[in-house]
């Protein structure tokens with residue numbers, strides 16, 4: 001350990017994650033103690049303040065320990081031999097060995113004004129971590145924090161989430177970790193109560209972090225909005241959308257293949273998106289109407305146009321019966337006022353279910369149509385490239401927790 005920095009490096013987590021966490025906590029603890037003695041502040045601090053600060057640090061160290069020793073970390077050391085993803089290019093004989101550096105400036109700790117400052121030091125740590133992992137990974141890391149006493153303290157968990165990106169998935173409170181996280185792909189939805197909705201930034205429309213309408217809980221992996229030009233200089237934000245995915249289905253189909261590919265590579269990996277579309281992964285688009293005056297028939301025609309072109313690309317030999325069936329579900333004159341919610345759900349066995357305003361409109365059994373539909377959001381020419389990128393990052397984070 002250097003003098004002016006607390007510097008923790010974890011070059012290979014194989015079998016050492018627990019030691020790392022314990023080491024982290026003991027380093028923080030002894031450093032804080034030394035700093036306080038050296039700076040003479042120890043005696044002027046009330047014992048309850050010290051206790052609070054240490055407790056905050058303890059929680060944070062615990063969070064890190066848990067993060068490194070479970071979800072994310074469990075996949076950090078997957079061997080490249082298991083990785084047959086085409087976008088992955090392991091270097092030399094080390095494959096993807098993740099290097100983690102967490103640095104905490106000594107003066108941050110030495111000047112701790114306990115109570116307030118403990119959480120700002122923790123925030124500093126979060127920021128440092130944020131330099132090597134995306135905020136989305138952090139949100140998932142927050143999701144995997146163990147139920148240490150008072151871990152609900154938003155002071156610690158909420159700040160980095162809110163200060164980074166409002167669209168990220170909200171922090172999760174894990175209520176029980178004893179009953180087999182492994183059994184539910186690391187991200188065990190039944191164990192969690194999700195605390196926050198996500199807000200699509202352009203429309204301000206809220207999206208719940210979890211959808212559990214079909215009996216298969218799906219998590220929100222990205223939001224976006226669709227603008228359409230109606231006259232030359234006027235464009236309308238027609239709808240906002242959120243894409244949800246069933247983590248178990250994702251892990252089952254793609255967990256092994258992409259576990260060791262770094263997330264920033266995944267986002268630029270065409271094969272990854274193709275696999276997401278090709279594999280029968282249970283997913284849903286939740287679409288919320290954002291302007292008045294939309295007619296179901298207008299929406300139907302716009303979807304049909306887009307889907308026809310995409311179907312042709314997905315399977316040039318496809319028959320278009322699936323499209324006629326899909327179209328037929330939009331014939332009724334249903335009003336679509338602002339706020340109307342439309343779900344398009346793809347099941348793992350290739351059904352596309354359409355539900356408008358709480359009413360199931362119909363089901364089409366066609367894998368081609370399912371692929372063409374989700375191609376609108378994660379395909380080569382997406383409705384929102386930014387949302388597609390966000391989706392890939394969050395899907396990548398889930399895969400790391402498989």
Ligand SMILES: CCCCCCCCCCCC(=O)O
Pocket residue numbers: 226228230236238294298299302303306376383
């Ligand atoms: C003002 C025109 C409104 C048209 C609304 C159409 C909404 C569905 C669009 C089809 C899918 C898409 O390309 O986003």
